[in-house]
Amino acid sequence: MSTSTRRGPGLRRLTTALSATALLVAALTGAGTAVQAGAHPGRTGAGTTLSAADTPTGFASVNALGRNGTTGGAGGPTVTVTTAAELEDYAGRRGPYVIRVAGRIAIDDMITVVADKSILGVGTTAEITGGGLQLGSTTRPGNNVIIRNIRFTGASDDSVSVTNKAHHVWIDHNDFSGGYDGLLDIKRESDFVTVSWNRFHHHSKTLLLGHSDNHTADIGKLRVTYHHNFFDGTDQRHPRVRFAEPVHVLNNYYRNNALYGVASTENAGVLVEGNYFENVAHPVHVGYDKSGPGRVVERNNRYVNSGTPQTAGTVVEPRTYYAYTVDDPGSVPAIVTAGAGVGKIGL
Known part of the structure; x- marks a missing residue:
């Protein structure tokens, strides 16, 4: 593995090390206790709950493109929505908003989310079904957006699409299943994204990173951290990557994935x-279908009843952008199944 001499715009600690699985489970199931995504459980005491002010780790935390990390709607009004019309209204408003989703909201298309929004599910029953969220349009950017603690089901297209040069996005502690196309696609020159502690299940095309083999404008963009996600029986694209570098796939749990885990294509x-x-x-695939080969470095992974990963070339180290620690891969199934998905944080 080579380390680039290039320096990232800032460093933040990716505090994902967990001292003991039992401690994590106790913290997650204890009365009134919630654990911050990517944080050591000992840092969150009993009776503490998370708020919209919590910050991500990984690429969404990096100081770049005029933003020092991802804050979403912090500092703006807090509203609670229960209908598709309300969600669409506040998601499209100018300026910061903290939007709390209460209960099940059925939509029939993609709702556009513009800059400086936190969209947070209330409790354990927040759900967006039938459609999805698109971060940004060609004229209204979807920068600095947080999506947490929501169940996404049965989308007619993508469940979440990060697109049109959206940057600084944090997608955390959600549950995705049963969409028509991708569950979570990141494309069209988007950048500095963290996808953490989500559960993906009952779906085939899970995570696309990069629009197409011909969209070379993505070169130098699409820097994403995927950490502590649970790919629970999904078929493929965990993620499928074009052009992006570096992409950091860290401490995720892959179980019963029929086609493949990760595919790196188009360099x-x-x-x-x-x-x-x-x-x-x-x-791990190097190249896939009609797409040319990419580069992959694999280290410190655990393969149980699984094949041999393909690897090729060298990759820029994520440490040139942020510091981090790595959980013991043998503990990942217990850690991730205990902590990923909805209802694991207090919002």
């Missing part, structure tokens, strides 16, 4: 680190 640079692959015949 993308992907670091696959500290993950646990269980019953995955093809954990």
Whole structure:
């Protein structure tokens, strides 16, 4: 693995090290206790709940493109929405808003989310079904957006689409299933994104990173951290990457993925680190389908009843952008199943 001499615009601690699985489970199930995504459980005491002010780790935390990390709607009004019309209204308003989603909201298309928004599910029952969220349009950017603690089901297209040069996005502690196309696609020159502690299930095309083999404008963009996600029986694209570098795939749990785990194509640079692959015949592909080969470095992963990963070339180290620690991959199944998905944080 080579380390680039290039320096990222800032460093933040990616505090994902967990001292003991039992401590995490106790913290998650204890009365009134919630654990911050990517944080050591000992840092969150009993009776503490998370708020919209919590900050991400990984690429969404980096100081770049005029933003020092991702804050979403912090500092703006807090509103609670229960209908598609209300959600669409506030998501499209100018300026920061903290938007609390209460209960099940059925939509029939993509709702556009513009800059400086936090969209947070209330409790354990927040759901967006039938459609999805698109971060930004060609004229209204979707920068500095946070989406947490929401169940996404049955989308007619993508469940969440990060697109049109959106940057500084944090997608955390959600549950995705049963969409028509991608569950979570990041494309069209978007950048500085963290996808953390989500559960993906009952779906095939899970995570696309990069619009197409011909969209070379993505070169130098699409820097994404995927950490502590649970790919629970989904078929493929965890993620499927074009052009991006570096992409950091860290401490995720892959289980029963029928086609493959990660695919790096079109000269993308992907670091696959500290993950646990269980019953995955093809954990890592270099190139896929009609797409040309990418580059992959794999280190410190665990393969259980799984195939041998493909690797090629060298990749820019994520440490040139942020500091981090790696959980023991053998503990990843317990850590991730205990902590990923909705209802694990107090919002």
